[in-house]
Amino acid sequence: xxxxxxxxxxxxxxxxxxxxxxxxxxxxxxxxxxxxxxxxxxxxxxxxxxxxxxxxxxxxxxxxxxxxxxxxxxxxxxxxxxxxxxxxxxxxxxxxxxxxxxxxxxxxxxxxxxxxxxxxxxxxxxxxxxxxxxxxxxxxxxxxxxxxxxxxxxxxxxxxxxxxx
Numbered sequence: 300x301x302x303x304x305x306x307x308x309x310x311x312x313x314x315x316x317x318x319x320x321x322x323x324x325x326x327x328x329x330x331x332x333x334x335x336x337x338x339x340x341x342x343x344x345x346x347x348x349x350x351x352x353x354x355x356x357x358x359x360x361x362x363x364x365x366x367x368x369x370x371x372x373x374x375x376x377x378x379x380x381x382x383x384x385x386x387x388x389x390x391x392x393x394x395x396x397x398x399x400x401x402x403x404x405x406x407x408x409x410x411x412x413x414x415x416x417x418x419x420x421x422x423x424x425x426x427x428x429x430x431x432x433x434x435x436x437x438x439x440x441x442x443x444x445x446x447x448x449x450x451x452x453x454x455x456x457x458x459x460x461x462x463x464x
Contacts, residue, residue, distance in 0.1 A: 302461075303349060310349075310357055314341040318365035335442050336411070338365070342386065343404050343450040348457060351390045358382045373422075377415050384414035400454065401447035408443025409436055 317337035338361055346354040362382055366375035388410035392398045398406070412435035419428045 303353070306345075306349060307353060307357065310341050310345050311360055314338045314357060314361040315364055315368075317341065318361060319369055322365075322369040336408070336446065339385070339404075339407065339411070340446050340449050340453065342382070343389065343400065343407065343446055344453050344457070346386070346389055346393060346403075347400065347450070347454055351386070354390075355386055358386060377418050380414040380418040381411035382414070384417075385411035399447075400451045401444060404447030404450055405440050405443035408439035408441075408446065410439075412436065412439040 315338075317340065321334060321337050341361070342354055342358050345357050349357075359379070359382075362375055362378045366372070366378065385407040389403045389407040392403045392406050413432075416428060416432060416435060420426055
């Protein structure tokens with residue numbers, strides 16, 4: 300890809316903007332901690348457009364910047380755990396080749412929530428938060444599907460744009 304640096308810059312800016320916008324929207328559906336994760340749209344798109352290393356760098360950059368700008372250290376820790384496990388699951392499934400962007404994104408959503416539950420268990424030093432796992436799995440599947448739909452559309456539009464260049 301000849302425009303990797305330009306893509307990385309645009310993706311980093313978009314991920315930070317999405318994180319900021321999402322921090323402003325009180326998206327509460329009665330389930331504490333569940334949010335759509337618009338910035339993950341950029342991670343999924345970067346995974347398909349640029350590769351695993353670039354998606355990982357982009358994810359870490361976004362988490363650290365948005366954590367210090369819009370949240371706190373605990374937010375960074377939870378996000379890093381979720382994003383790390385999510386990216387690992389998505390990269391493995393994408394490399395396997397038998398999953399669509401929807402399946403990859405849904406697995407990422409579920410893995411993200413598992414990563415955050417693991418950190419929560421370590422922070423509160425109890426396994427009692429495990430009861431929350433089924434709710435987070437369903438939430439991860441739903442938000443992952445939504446992000447997958449948006450990522451597929453974004454990838455289509457980027458491919459059309461590249462044909463014009």
